[in-house]
Each structure stands twice: as C-alpha cells, then as structure tokens.
Amino acid sequence: MADTAHGRGPGSGDHGGSRRDFLVLASGAMGAVGAAAAAWPFIHYWNPSADVLALSSTEVDVAPIQEGQAITVTWRGRPVFVRRRTAAEIEQARAIKPADLPDPQDDAVRVKKPEWLVLIGVCTHLGCVPLGQKATEARGEYGGWFCPCHGSHYDTSGRIRKGPAPKNLPVPPYEFTGDTTIRIG
Amino acid sequence: MSAPQSQNALIRWIDHRMPIFTFMHHELHEYPAPKNLSYWWNFGSLAGIVLVIMIVTGIWLAMHYTPHVDYAFQSVERIMRDVNYGWLIRYLHMNGASMFFLVVYIHLFRGMYYGSYKYPRELLWILGVVILLLMMATAFMGYVLPWGQMSFWGATVITNLFSAIPLFGDPIVTWLWGGFSVDNATLNRFFSLHYLLPFLIVGVVFLHLWALHRFGSNNPIGIDTKGPQDSIPFHPYYTIKDAFGTGVFLLVFAGFVFFAPNFFGEPDNYIPANPLVTPAHIVPEWYLLPFYAILRAIPDKLTGVIAMFGSILLLMALPWLDTSRVRSATYRPIYKQFFWVFVVDCLVLGYIGANPPEGWFIVIGRIATAYYFIHLLIIIPLLGKLERPLELPASISTPVIGSGAAQPQAARMEKP
Ligand code: HEM
Ligand code: FES
Numbered sequence: 168m169a170d171t172a173h174g175r176g177p178g179s180g181d182h183g184g185s186r187r188d189f190l191v192l193a194s195g196a197m198g199a200v201g202a203a204a205a206a207w208p209f210i211h212y213w214n215p216s217a218d219v220l221a222l223s224s225t226e227v228d229v230a231p232i233q234e235g236q237a238i239t240v241t242w243r244g245r246p247v248f249v250r251r252r253t254a255a256e257i258e259q260a261r262a263i264k265p266a267d268l269p270d271p272q273d274d275a276v277r278v279k280k281p282e283w284l285v286l287i288g289v290c291t292h293l294g295c296v297p298l299g300q301k302a303t304e305a306r307g308e309y310g311g312w313f314c315p316c317h318g319s320h321y322d323t324s325g326r327i328r329k330g331p332a333p334k335n336l337p338v339p340p341y342e343f344t345g346d347t348t349i350r351i352g
Numbered sequence: 353m354s355a356p357q358s359q360n361a362l363i364r365w366i367d368h369r370m371p372i373f374t375f376m377h378h379e380l381h382e383y384p385a386p387k388n389l390s391y392w393w394n395f396g397s398l399a400g401i402v403l404v405i406m407i408v409t410g411i412w413l414a415m416h417y418t419p420h421v422d423y424a425f426q427s428v429e430r431i432m433r434d435v436n437y438g439w440l441i442r443y444l445h446m447n448g449a450s451m452f453f454l455v456v457y458i459h460l461f462r463g464m465y466y467g468s469y470k471y472p473r474e475l476l477w478i479l480g481v482v483i484l485l486l487m488m489a490t491a492f493m494g495y496v497l498p499w500g501q502m503s504f505w506g507a508t509v510i511t512n513l514f515s516a517i518p519l520f521g522d523p524i525v526t527w528l529w530g531g532f533s534v535d536n537a538t539l540n541r542f543f544s545l546h547y548l549l550p551f552l553i554v555g556v557v558f559l560h561l562w563a564l565h566r567f568g569s570n571n572p573i574g575i576d577t578k579g580p581q582d583s584i585p586f587h588p589y590y591t592i593k594d595a596f597g598t599g600v601f602l603l604v605f606a607g608f609v610f611f612a613p614n615f616f617g618e619p620d621n622y623i624p625a626n627p628l629v630t631p632a633h634i635v636p637e638w639y640l641l642p643f644y645a646i647l648r649a650i651p652d653k654l655t656g657v658i659a660m661f662g663s664i665l666l667l668m669a670l671p672w673l674d675t676s677r678v679r680s681a682t683y684r685p686i687y688k689q690f691f692w693v694f695v696v697d698c699l700v701l702g703y704i705g706a707n708p709p710e711g712w713f714i715v716i717g718r719i720a721t722a723y724y725f726i727h728l729l730i731i732i733p734l735l736g737k738l739e740r741p742l743e744l745p746a747s748i749s750t751p752v753i754g755s756g757a758a759q760p761q762a763a764r765m766e767k768p
Contacts, residue, residue: 210527213541219531239628243532246628289533292653294512295505295630315632316509317648317709333653 224352226344229283237300239288242351246288246296247339248312249349252323257281259310260324270335274324277338285349286325287339290314292332297321312336379565384583385590386571388748392466393569393590394597395459400557401598402452407550409445410494417497419543421536424499425624443613449491450616451605453639456484464670465691467679468570474671476563481668483556488640488664490549493542495637496534500621505634507534507542513647516654533627574680575744582748633708641705642698648709649721659721666728673728675736683742687735694727 225242229249232238237250252260260274278284290297292314298304299312299321307313307320309328314321319330326335341351358364358373367373416435418427431438460480463469469477496507511528515521530537568577577583584590608615616638620631636644643660650656666673681688697720704717 213527213530215526215529215531216537219535219537223532241628244535244627245533292512293509294515295509295634296628316630316634331651331653331656 224350227349227351228347229349230347234282235302239300240351242287242339247351248284248286248288248300248325248336250284250286250300251282252284256310256323260322260326263322269327270333272324272326272335274326277324277326277335279341279343283349284323284325285338285341285351286336288312288336290316290319290332291327291334291336292317292319292330297336380591381585381587383565383568383586384577384580385569385586386577386582386748387584387589388571388573389569389590389593390572391593391597392458392462392572394594394601395455395462397594398455398597398601399452399459401601402448402455403550403553403557405444406448406452407554409441409448410547410550412441413445414547417543419497419540421499421539421625424497424539428498440609443609445494447605447608447613447616449494449637450608450639451601452487453491455601456487457639460484460667461695463570464694465681465688466570466572467574467674467676467681469671470674470677470679471671472567473563473570476560477671478668479556479560479563481664483553483560484667485664486549486553486556490546490553491637491639493546493549495621496539496542497546498621499539499625501623501625501629501631502618502621502634504534504625504627505630506636507538509634510636511538513657513660516657518654535627570679571748572680572682573745573748574678574683575748578747578749635706638702638706641703642701643705645701645705645717646721646724648705649714649717659725663724666725670728670732673732675733676739676741677736678741678744683744684735684739685742686739690727690731690735694724697723697727 223243225240225247227238227240227249229238229251232249232251234251235253235256237248239246239248241247257274265271265273274281288296288300293316295314295316297312297314297319299306305313305315307329309320309322311321311323311325311328313319314330314332317331319332320328321332321336322328324335325338327333339351341349344350358367363373413431416427416431416438418424428442431442433439435441463477463480492506492510496503511525511534514528515525517524526532528538529535530541568583571577618635623631635641643663646663647656647660650659676684676687678684681691700716700720701724704713704720707713709717
C-alpha cells in the first residue's frame with residue numbers, strides 16, 4: 168500500500184507521473200464527459216419542442232390587399248408583413264445602389280414578385296414591431312417602416328437605412344401556392 | 353436564547369448535539385458591533401426583511417396565479433378583484449420589489465461612501481453585487497408574469513439583448529424563448545425561475561453575512577475597532593435600532609401600498625400582452641432605468657450590451673480600483689464630492705432611461721454614461737493617489753470622548 172501511495176513501487180515502471188496521477192486524470196476526464204452528457208438533456212429541454220416546431224407554416228390569401236396596402240399575419244408567433252407595393256415604392260427601392268446600404272442587399276433578391284414584399288415584422292435591433300403597416304402610421308424617412316422603440320428607419324424593401332438596427336428586416340421562407348395565395352414556412 | 357446557560361433542558365439537549373443556539377447567541381446577541389453605527393447601517397437588515405416579505409407574498413400569489421399565456425393576465429386580475437385580500441398580497445409584492453431595490457441601492461451607496469468594500473471586506477462586497485444581479489434577474493422575470501403589454505415587450509427587448517452575441521446570438525435567444533418569440537414556453541420557464549431565484553438569493557445572503565461576521569461591520573469613521581471599548585453587543589442595542597428603522601420603513605412601504613399602489617407601475621401593463629403591437633414607449637421598471645440608459649447611449653448593439661452588463665460587473669472590481677487606504681469619505685474631502693457627483697450621475701441616467709432616445713436626451717445620456725465609467729475607471733484610481741486625506745482619529749472612541757485630533761499618528765486601514 169505504501170508503495171502505491173508513492174506511486175513508485177517496484178514494477179510501477181513509469182518515471183514522469185505515477186499510476187495514481189493517471190487514474191485521477193482518467194477518472195476525472197470520464198467524470199467531466201459524463202457530466203457534460205448528463206447536462207445536455209437539461210439544456211436541450213429549453214429549445215423549441217416538437218409541437219412548436221410543427222406549427223411552422225401559415226397560408227395567406229393575399230387577394231383582398233389593394234396596391235399600397237399591407238396586412239400582418241402571424242407565423243411562429245411573430246408578425247409577418249405582406250405589403251403590395253406601388254410602382255413608385257418599387258422604383259424607390261431599386262433606385263439606390265445596394266453598396267451604399269448598412270446591410271447591402273438588392274431589392275430583387277428580397278422578393279419573388281416585385282409587387283409583393285413579405286417580411287418578418289420584427290425589428291432587428293431588439294425585437295419591437297415596427298410601425299408602417301397602416302397608411303396612418305409613421306413610416307420613417309424612407310417610406311417603409313419605422314421602429315419607435317429606438318428609432319430605426321426601414322425603406323420600401325424593408326432594408327435598414329438609419330438607426331441602431333444592424334440588419335434588414337428578414338424575408339421568411341415562403342412560396343406562391345397560387346396567383347394570390349402564399350404559404351409561409 | 354443564551355443556550356449553554358439556558359434553564360430549558362430541551363434547549364440544552366439540542367444545543368449539546370447541534371450547537372445552533374450557541375451559534376445564534378454568538379452571532380445575533382453578543383456579536384460585537386462598532387458603537388458608532390449610524391442609521392445608514394439599517395439598510396442591510398431592512399433588505400433582509402423585504403426579501404422575506406417578497407418570498408411570503410410571492411408564494412401566496414403563486415397559489416392563485418396561472419402561468420399560461422391564455423390565463424396569466426386574467427389570473428392576476430382575479431387575484432386583484434375576487435381573491436380575498438388578493439389586491440393586498442399583490443400590491444405588497446409589486447411595491448415590495450421597488451422597496452427592495454430602493455433599500456439595496458441605499459445600502460450599496462452607503463458602502464461606497466464609507467469605503468466598506470475595502471480590505472478585508474472585498475468578498476463581502478462582491479457577494480453583494482452577486483445578490484444585486486440575482487435580484488435584477490428575479491424582478492425582470494417577475495414583471496413578465498402578469499403578461500401585460502410591458503411584460504411582453506420588456507421580455508422581448510431584454511431577451512433580444514442576447515442576440516447581440518456574435519455567431520451564437522440567434523440560437524441562444526431561441527433557446528431562451530423555447531420558441532420563435534416570447535411565448536408560453538417562455539412564460540412557464542420564467543415562472544419556474546422566478547420561484548427559484550429568490551431562494552438562491554437567500555443562500556447568497558447567508559454567504560454575505562458569513563463574510564460580514566468574519567470581521568464585523570465597518571462604521572462611519574472607517575477605522576477598525578481597537579478593543580471592547582469601541583464596540584457594543586448587537587443585542588439589545590442594534591436589534592432595537594433595526595426594529596425602529598423597520599417601523600419607519602414599513603410606514604413608507606404601507607404608504608405606497610395603500611395610497612399609491614401603482615406609483616411605480618406602468619399603465620400599459622394593465623393591457624393584455626399583444627405580440628403584434630408594440631407600445632409606443634417601452635420602459636423597464638425604474639430600478640433598471642440607469643442601465644437601460646447606458647444600453648441606449650451607445651449606438652452599436654453589441655457594445656451597448658457589453659457596456660450595460662459591464663457597468664454592473666465593474667462594481668465588483670471597486671475594491672481594487674480604489675487605491676486609497678482610507679475607508680470613510682468623512683476623511684476624504686475630494687472623494688466625498690466626487691461621490692455625490694456619481695450619485696447625481698446615476699440619477700441622471702435613470703431620468704434619461706425613462707425618456708425616449710431623441711434630441712438632447714441622447715446627448716445627456718452619452719455624457720452621463722461616459723461619466724459613469726470615467727468615475728469608476730479613472731477618477732477613483734487617481735484620487736487614491738492624488739488626494740490628501742484628513743487626519744484619522746486614533747480610535748472609534750477618541751472623537752466621541754476625547755478631542756478628535758489628539759493623536760496625530762492616526763491608525764489608517766491596517767493591511768497585513
Ligand atoms: C427576490 C424576491 C422577489 C422579487 C424582487 C420579485 C419581483 C416581482 C415582480 C416585480 C413582479 C411583478 C409584479 C407586477 O407588476 O404585477 C412579481 C410577480 C410575481 N411574483 Fe415575485 N418577486 C420575488 C419573489 C417571489 C417568490 C419567492 C415567488 C414565489 C413563487 C414569487 C411569485 C410571483 C408571482 C406568482 C407573480 C405574478 C403575480 C403578479 O404579477 O403580481 N415572487 N414578482
Ligand atoms: S427594437 Fe427597433 S429600434 Fe430598437
């Protein structure tokens with residue numbers, strides 16, 4: 168016993184570290200791996216559950232929307248803006264060079280049909296819902312949306328132009344299932 | 353209570369096997385405290401009392417509260433209207449949170465004024481800042497529970513702060529929410545954690561007191577007690593002083609609960625949460641406003657978030673930022689003035705945090721934010737080197753009994 172305690176008994180054969188050191192390290196490492204593995208279920212428990220993930224598509228009938236109008240629908244618990252742009256608004260969005268924008272993006276890649284702009288209506292700063300869906304609401308200096316929380320201005324393509332928000336309003340995955348129906352998600 | 357000599361056989365029997373009565377006698381009765389403690393030393397025990405009130409009223413609220421997006425708002429309204437004395441329990445809990453922060457902020461500024469964070473109380477101070485952080489997390493999650501407009505949008509904005517983290521920001525926020533927005537999963541976990549955290553606070557409070565009782569309280573003069581002539585037993589002298597202070601405090605507390613129960617609240621929180629409409633003007637509870645002002649003062653999202661958390665964490669470094677060996681501001685004529693400038697700065701930040709970030713508010717907010725950091729990172733370290741402190745009295749008893757400046761070779765803070 169005294170030999171093992173010092174780890175250098177006859178026949179232990181190692182010189183750098185003792186057998187005991189090895190055992191401590193190996194069992195410590197196993198323990199750490201085990202603890203990490205046991206922690207994962209507790210961490211992953213917080214992630215969206217299967218039923219929340221399953222609720223992830225929404226059908227919208229856009230026929231009633233007139234030119235210049237917009238509607239808000241809910242997708243995954245968040246507002247989605249569907250705006251039918253006027254020719255002037257499209258023109259305005261395409262007039263600017265993407266390179267001059269804070270988050271450069273061409274209007275053409277943000278739409279499937281230029282008339283229809285579909286966006287997640289959540290400010291990319293800290294998550295408020297920007298104003299501008301109704302004609303009576305403030306639309307900011309670029310005619311798109313204005314976030315009142317900390318003053319972010321979005322243009323008619325939903326791109327950030329001014330204010331603390333770092334990114335453009337995101338475009339959700341969507342497709343036209345008919346001439347006037349959209350499936351989001 | 354005095355256990356070893358107790359007449360009560362049961363007490364003696366227990367104490368022999370587990371000396372809890374001896375312990376309590378030692379820590380709460382004969383525990384020697386400096387004899388010159390002022391009323392500023394009441395706020396620690398007050399904070400403890402409010403913590404107990406919060407836990408009791410909270411557990412009672414939970415008996416009628418429903419943590420579900422479809423019922424939470426109604427269940428709180430039911431508590432207010434239909435449950436017997438529900439209005440009282442809720443108003444105690446609501447205003448108790450404000451009182452808790454009021455008391456703790458005074459307690460904290462007291463510590464700054466009298467240099468209570470210096471050797472040997474650095475760990476005590478750090479544990480205090482940990483308690484403050486836990487309180488903020490608890491209060492933030494509690495405010496979400498009634499599921500009004502401010503609950504919902506406050507939760508949205510604050511959880512979105514984490515989206516500023518590079519690379520992992522969005523997955524972390526989704527993970528916090530348990531969905532793609534603040535929703536039922538979020539409300540449920542916030543309730544669970546809101547129930548848990550106060551008990552963690554109780555645990556840290558015990559550590560805080562353990563560290564305190566190692567060297568005892570600091571005092572308004574800021575020099576160590578030199579012997580029995582400088583201290584008095586905690587009981588009855590400070591138990592009665594704390595009890596009197598508690599009485600005055602409860603009057604103020606009751607004044608709010610009965611006469612202005614919504615003074616600290618936001619009317620928007622009596623509108624049920626609507627995920628599609630953001631209120632025009634989102635503000636957090638008053639006790640978080642200075643930090644909210646710091647967040648908004650900085651135009652860059654990530655830097656703003658770092659500055660906000662940094663402004664609190666920096667307090668933990670105060671014992672090392674302050675290079676002066678004199679504790680009490682009473683003997684630091686220049687520090688004393690900067691201390692009050694700092695207090696005003698924090699109040700200005702609070703005022704800015706309550707206002708929309710436009711025009712002059714932005715400019716003032718930026719100056720006040722800059723000053724907050726300049727005070728802690730530049731003024732405090734430099735003052736310790738440049739300032740000439742006044743002569744310290746030889747002991748706590750000297751200025752009271754003899755002529756204050758009798759012994760010139762005053763005892764500074766003794767470092768080992
Ligand atoms: C550190 C101690 C605590 C603090 C600072 C705190 C803070 C808060 C705050 C600010 C609210 C929102 C009040 C409102 O505007 O309606 C709240 C609500 C609530 N708290 Fe606490 N709380 C604490 C302890 C507890 C404990 C231990 C429980 C036990 C379960 C609890 C249960 C509740 C419940 C059920 C609500 C929702 C009802 C309501 O909104 O009035 N709290 N808390
Ligand atoms: S959340 Fe929109 S500007 Fe801050």
